[in-house]
Amino acid sequence: MNKKGIVLSEVDGRKTVTGLGYYETETVRDFKQLVKNSIQKFGDKAAFKFKADGKIKVKSYREFGDEIDALGTALHGLGLKDKRIAVIGENRYEWAVSFFSIANGTGVAVPLDKHLPEVEIENLISRGRVDAIIYSKHFYSEMLQLAKRDTGIQHFICMDELEGGYPSNFHNLSKLMGEGRELLRTGDRSFIDAVIDPEKLSLLLFTSGTTSMAKGVMLNQRNVCSDVSAVTSIIKVFPNDVHLSILPLHHTFELSAGMLFMVKNGVTVAYAEGIKHIARNLKEFDVTLLVVVPAILEAMYKKLQEGLKKAGKAGTVKTLGRVSNALSAVGIDIRRKLFKKILEQIGPGLRLAISGAAPIDREIIHGFGTLGLKVIQGYGLTETSPVVAANNDFYNKAGTIGQPMKGIEIAIDNPDENGMGEIITRGPNVMMGYYEDEAATMESIDDKGWFHTGDLGFIDDEGFTTITGRAKSMIVFTNGKKAFPEEYEMLLNNIEGVKESFAWGNTAPDGDIQVCAKIVIDEAALAEKWGRKPGAEEIAEMVQREIKTLNQDIPQYKIIRYFVLSYEELIKTTTLKIKRPVEYKKVSEQLLKAGTNMRKANGKVIEQI
Structure with missing residues (x-):
């Protein structure tokens, strides 16, 4: 079944989705x-x-x-x-x-x-x-x-x-x-x-990374204005x-x-005083919309769940949630009335959060949705001005990046037997090129205008795209099967007392590829849960038990083999994405110092699963 607002077809021998949009939009040239x-x-x-x-x-x-x-x-x-x-x-x-x-x-x-x-x-x-x-x-x-x-x-x-x-x-x-x-x-x-010449260079943006690695992305006003209009075609916002x-x-x-x-849409933009003040700013500015990265929503959701557990209301909310979801399914939406007091703790007017830059756990999308706060995931890159695809006001399929926006195409290049391959896209939003780097431009944009994103994924029969991970960080096992760090990190981050995690594939001396993870512990959360400051060995044993439980639902060749505990936050970009090459280098150096014992590394406990 095709969804309204898109066209599923085959272009250049590839399964392709083209966005048509849902709302009429007033386009602007600059x-x-x-x-x-x-x-x-x-x-x-x-x-x-x-x-x-x-x-x-x-x-x-x-x-x-x-x-x-x-x-x-x-x-x-x-x-x-x-x-x-x-x-x-x-x-x-x-x-x-x-x-x-x-x-x-x-x-x-x-x-x-x-x-x-x-x-x-x-x-x-x-x-x-x-x-x-x-x-x-x-x-x-x-x-x-x-x-x-x-x-x-x-x-x-x-x-x-x-x-x-x-x-x-x-x-x-x-x-x-x-x-x-x-x-x-x-x-x-x-x-x-x-x-204004909308075809002329107007924005020069440097991507995350060191100055020698950071690429300069050249955008003109046609690129960005087409993208802004495309967002307007799938998400309705109002002057109030x-x-x-x-x-x-x-x-x-x-x-x-x-x-x-x-x-463009007459919305009031309120400036937050900083990450630490979000909760207060949401209320004092009477915020209704958020454009965020998953880490912010994850923190909000975690705090909300902890509050409900402390108040002894988690079970009640879960039961009421089932009732409200059943009513919503037949067109009766009482969620915001039913959970008014909970929403007042988050932000009484908050109705929509648009998440991008990294995958978001579908539990968070469903959890907030049950309360009456819509969370939709989108996808984009600096090179595409940036949004390529998003869930929207009509269809919100958690776990996917939604459908391409109006005037934008998405296709899968060189798909494998499961339909997974590199996500490519083209449209008026695709950059002019990389600044003073013709070779990189030619490598990323082919002669038919397709931009190669470097992300891997697949398109389902309804036109929704799912990202499986970055091609560069993909873990390829000796049997040819593949896995991605993000899928492990999402599971590990759900362990109580885990603040965040970083997964990678390590090559053993015999050539075997083993999944390893660095796990950042939230010591304060565990101390509150246990009523005392836990010891390193206790934490290691707890994490080991949790990972063994996770491994029961994972094919043997994909299980998590080793983990390292840490109390230091992972190294991230300003949009809170893990700097994987930097983090990998750091943890590799720690493991090298640990030697063959694999028991202690700079005071961090290493456990074999």
């Missing part, structure tokens, strides 16, 4: 038109909310547009037309104004990861040939150091007020806005009348919705789905 349309439609409605001096401040769509024009005009006044301008800082209103003042008629925006060390910031600035940088005060000392070196940066613009003496090419963003307003008053329309911006804005998922998509 960011400038996107913002202009929203100002006309939503005018004095709140566009952004944020905390300042302990109070919530609001900026309307009209104010937002005026400040973009003021800053953009000032940037022209500094001679930055057609230049490359980097933006680095925490998620905040000034970041959004800065981005649009660059992209809507000045030059090329180069968003940078705020967690980069100074040497990497300098290297990316050099690689990207950046002419100016807009930064938050957190980076002031780094900017002073960069100004002393020959980096090519002409202007340093601080989002915050600068105090005391500073070099002449350092500027306050607010002061520049004032200068821009004066230029506008005297008739300067250089920024306002600037014509409020989105809490949590993920870093330099990442395309938040930039596209968490900002551009929200602005």
Whole structure:
């Protein structure tokens, strides 16, 4: 059975799914038109909310547009037309104004990861040939150091007020806005009348990794605008919705789905004060929408379940959940009324969470869904602007990445006997190419426009795609069978007292491939559960028992053979994805120091299963 909104066919000899969409969408050709349309439609409605001096401040769509024009005009006044301008800082209103003042008629925006060390910031600035940088005060000392070196940066613009003496090419963003307003008053329309070429490079984004490994992804405004319109074709949001911006804005998922998509549809964007303050921000901003990575939802769900157990209500909620799900199946939805008190603890208005960047446990999707909070999983890459496929308002198949969005195709390249192969995609959202790397571009985009994602998966008969893992991290056993770290990690992370895990395939001296796992222990959770601080041997025995139980449901050749316990968090990207090569190198070095005993490694217990 085919699902409405897609076409299942065979293209170039491959099983292919093409997205048609469900909702009518108003397409835009560039960011400038996107913002202009929203100002006309939503005018004095709140566009952004944020905390300042302990109070919530609001900026309307009209104010937002005026400040973009003021800053953009000032940037022209500094001679930055057609230049490359980097933006680095925490998620905040000034970041959004800065981005649009660059992209809507000045030059090329180069968003940078705020967690980069100074040497990497300098290297990316050099690689990207950046002419100016807009930064938050957190980076002031780094900017002073960069100004002393020959980096090519002409202007340093601080989002915050600068105090005391500073070099002449350092500027306050607010002061520049004032200068821009004066230029506008005297008739300067250089920024306002600037014509956007949607096919021209507009965004230069560096992928996660060290500066030598990070690829520069080149996107134009056609790429991103087509993707934003495609998201609009499958998910309905409303002007009375409020989105809490949590993920870093330099990442395309938040930039596209968490900002551009929200602005296009008149949603209010509220800025979180940080990961630790999410629970409070959800309530005080009356948030209804989230764009997140699974780790955030997993933490929320875990806390919720722990609270229900403590209150002795887990069994009651489970029973009521079965009743509400049965009623929902026949069109009677009382979930939000039935679980109102529980939802108030999460966020009383929260109705939808869009998850991406990594697989999410289907139990979390079903668990939140039972309470009346819809969680949908999507899939994308920086190179695809970024969203390729997602579950939607009509079909939400947990465990899959859903269907391709409107105008986007997905196919499986070189499928095996089970239909699994590399996921490839094409559409107007696919990047222009890798920056100054023609060879990598040609390797990733074939002559028919298919982008090779490096992810493996399969398409079912209803057009839903399931990702099985990354081709690079795939574990291939001596019998030719395959497994993926993610499937083990999802099982291990469900063990009570396990914070997170990392799985890999280790080659034994006899050539046998053995699955190993590094397990990060939540010592505080175990201490609370056991009423005392547990010892290392006790924890090892507990984990060993749990893994033996898991192995009973796993084919013998795939079972987890070894594990190492740790209390240190795994090394991750800013979107909370495990840096697998880095983590593998680290754990390999630990095991090498352990020798053949396989009993102790840097104080971490190793157990054979």
